[in-house]
Amino acid sequence: MSDIEAFRCETRAWLEANCPESMRTPMPENExxxxxxxxxxxxxxxxxxxxxxxxxxxxxxxxPIEYGGSGLNAEEAAVLEAEMRRLRCRPPQINLGIWMxxxxxxxxxxxxxxRRLLPPMARGEVRWCxxxxxxxxxxxxxxxxxxxxxxxxxxxxxxTKIWTSYGDKSDxxxxxxxxxxxxxxxxxxxxxxxxxxxxxxxxxxxxLIGGKSSFCQVFFDGVRVARENLVGELNAGWALAKxxxxxxxxxxxxxxxxxxxxxxxLLSLLREYLPEPQGRAEQALHLRAxxxxxxxxxxxxxxxxxxxxxxxxxxxxxxxxxxxxVHSEQEKEKFEVLLDVLGLRALGWEESSFTDQELALTRAWxxxxxxxxxxxxxxxxxxxxxxxxLGLPEAGKGEAK
Numbered sequence: 001m002s003d004i005e006a007f008r009c010e011t012r013a014w015l016e017a018n019c020p021e022s023m024r025t026p027m028p029e030n031e032x033x034x035x036x037x038x039x040x041x042x043x044x045x046x047x048x049x050x051x052x053x054x055x056x057x058x059x060x061x062x063x064p065i066e067y068g069g070s071g072l073n074a075e076e077a078a079v080l081e082a083e084m085r086r087l088r089c090r091p092p093q094i095n096l097g098i099w100m101x102x103x104x105x106x107x108x109x110x111x112x113x114x115r116r117l118l119p120p121m122a123r124g125e126v127r128w129c130x131x132x133x134x135x136x137x138x139x140x141x142x143x144x145x146x147x148x149x150x151x152x153x154x155x156x157x158x159x160t161k162i163w164t165s166y167g168d169k170s171d172x173x174x175x176x177x178x179x180x181x182x183x184x185x186x187x188x189x190x191x192x193x194x195x196x197x198x199x200x201x202x203x204x205x206x207x208l209i210g211g212k213s214s215f216c217q218v219f220f221d222g223v224r225v226a227r228e229n230l231v232g233e234l235n236a237g238w239a240l241a242k243x244x245x246x247x248x249x250x251x252x253x254x255x256x257x258x259x260x261x262x263x264x265x266l267l268s269l270l271r272e273y274l275p276e277p278q279g280r281a282e283q284a285l286h287l288r289a290x291x292x293x294x295x296x297x298x299x300x301x302x303x304x305x306x307x308x309x310x311x312x313x314x315x316x317x318x319x320x321x322x323x324x325x326v327h328s329e330q331e332k333e334k335f336e337v338l339l340d341v342l343g344l345r346a347l348g349w350e351e352s353s354f355t356d357q358e359l360a361l362t363r364a365w366x367x368x369x370x371x372x373x374x375x376x377x378x379x380x381x382x383x384x385x386x387x388x389x390l391g392l393p394e395a396g397k398g399e400a401k
Contacts, residue, residue, distance in 0.1 A: 008079050012086075018052045019089045020045035026265070027090045028360075035059075035095040036127025037171050050124065053092035060098055060122040063106065067114055068122025078308060096165070097121045097128030100247045101174045108232050108240060117193070130248070131161040131175030131194070131218060132241070139380050141176070142185045142238065146220065148177035148192060150227070150234070155179070155192060157200075157223040163374075167216035168203040170196050174244070180235050191237035191244075193229040194220075210366040245376065246320050264361055266293050266334060266341075273341050289337050295330055299323075319389065325381040328371040335365040 001009075022045045033039065033046055041047040053059060056070065062077040063069025072080065102121055105114055120126045137144040146159025157177060167173070173194045180188030194201070200223040205213040232240050270289045277283045303323060338361060339346045346362055348354030372378045386392040 004075055004079065007076055008083065011080055011083050014056075015083055015087055015089060018049075019084075019087060020049055023049045023090045023092075024088045025090070026088075029364075033093045034127060034166070034169070035093040035098075035124030036169070037125060038127075038169070039093070039124060049090070050092045054123055057122070059093060059095070059124055060102065060118075063102070063118065063122060067106070068119035093124045095121070095124060095127070096130065097126060097172075097174075100130065100244055101128055103247050104240060104244045105231070107243070112228065113231065126172055127166070127170045129164050129167045129170035129173045129196070129218075131164060131167075131173045133163045134160060135162050135217075139377060141241070142189065144176055144178060144189070146175070146177050147181065148179050148190065148225065150179065153227050155225045155227065155230070157192070157194065157220045157225055159220050161218045161220075162215075163206070164203075164216045164218050165214055165374075167196070167218045168205055172196055173218070174231070176237055176241055179237075183235060186238045188235055189237040189241070190234055191231040191240045192225050193231065194223065194225055198223050198225075200224075208367070208370070210363040212363065212367070248376075264334075264338060264357075264364065266296075266338060269338060270341055273343070273345065285337070285340055289341065292330070292334050292337050296334070299326055299330060321376075321381045321384040322389065324376065325378055325385065328374075329378060331371050332368045335361075335368040339365050 022043065031042055031046070033041060033050055039050070041050065057065070057068070058070060058080065060067075060069040061072045061080055062074065063071075065071040098121055102118060105118060109117070117126075121128070131146075132141060132144075134144050134146060144159075146157065146161065148155040148157045155177070157175075159177070161167075161173075161175065164173070173196055175192050175194050176189055177192050178188055179190040182188070196203075196218075200221040202219045202221070203216045204219070206215040206217060207213050208215065231237070266289055270286065274282055274286065277286045306319060306323070342358060342361065345354065345358050346365070348359050348362060350359070376384070387394065
């Protein structure tokens with residue numbers, strides 16, 4: 001038996017013995033476990049799964065051991081992912097720091113930052129949020145105005161961020177700030193790590209149409225940030241931001257595996273609400289649903305193939321824009337189909353005559369529109385794909401438009 005097959009057998013046996021049966025089921029949004037200083041569990045099985053994976057070092061299996069991972073190589077990490085998928089294991093925690101900031105620190109952080117920040121992140125002890133967008137700097141991110149002026153050994157931060165996911169529940173933020181207001185807008189930006197409990201930081205939740213408030217506006221009023229929390233060079237944060245956004249697009253496309261698609265199974269709902277289609281309209285709806293599921297499956301296979309290629313050393317970072325675009329548009333289409341499948345049963349809001357699943361689906365349909373904006377709008381992704389993947393010329397520079 002080869003070493004990798006021996007590892008597969010060992011991994012399969014460990015997961016079988018340590019992943020509770022209830023953690024091998026689709027994961028509703030209200031049962032997601034977010035790592036952080038205030039981690040919460042709705043069941044003992046969630047706690048056990050979290051603690052066992054944490055102690056195994058499998059929150060970040062391919063990170064070096066000295067930074068809190070378990071040091072798996074690319075092939076071993078792929079085996080672990082495949083075995084978890086085979087058993088339908090839920091992710092033991094959701095942690096944006098691990099998905100986005102952690103990989104950036106591994107590439108560009110100082111050795112001190114890696115040893116200070118990565119191990120707590122890898123243990124699920126710190127919850128991170130992202131401070132990029134501002135009220136007047138959305139798609140044109142580089143026009144941000146939150147300012148950080150350097151005073152001796154610390155920065156003083158003033159300004160505001162918006163659409164900050166779970167900013168009111170996070171421990172730390174990785175934020176873009178303007179450190180040289182006189183420089184060209186792409187050259188005067190730095191990446192700072194900000195303690196969300198520091199004096200001068202406040203948050204205000206933003207109500208969304210679906211009735212859930214995961215977004216916040218965050219305000220900074222004279223917040224002091226130690227210079228050691230500057231990532232990379234001063235005024236060189238734009239390149240880091242672009243790299244982090246590549247990790248974000250990958251996370252956004254991956255996030256769908258463990259959130260919306262899993263607890264609204266399109267084909268099972270089709271069988272439940274339209275078991276025997278009558279007439280051309282219902283038959284056409286069946287075909288739409290089947291086509292939608294086939295496209296989802298194709299996306300899942302492509303995602304796995306890309307993950308394998310990236311583990312083998314191929315750079316697929318620019319392709320993440322395609323994956324994010326396709327996934328968010330697929331999700332929106334899926335919920336349109338589901339709404340049509342449920343018909344009048346999709347019109348509930350809080351009424352007791354509707355099931356919890358029907359009420360949740362209606363709200364999730366509204367939330368699906370946000371997926372085409374969060375992490376970069378579909379229009380922005382198309383621009384990224386045109387420029388970085390297809391190599392098309394930019395408009396306004398003398399080339400054909």
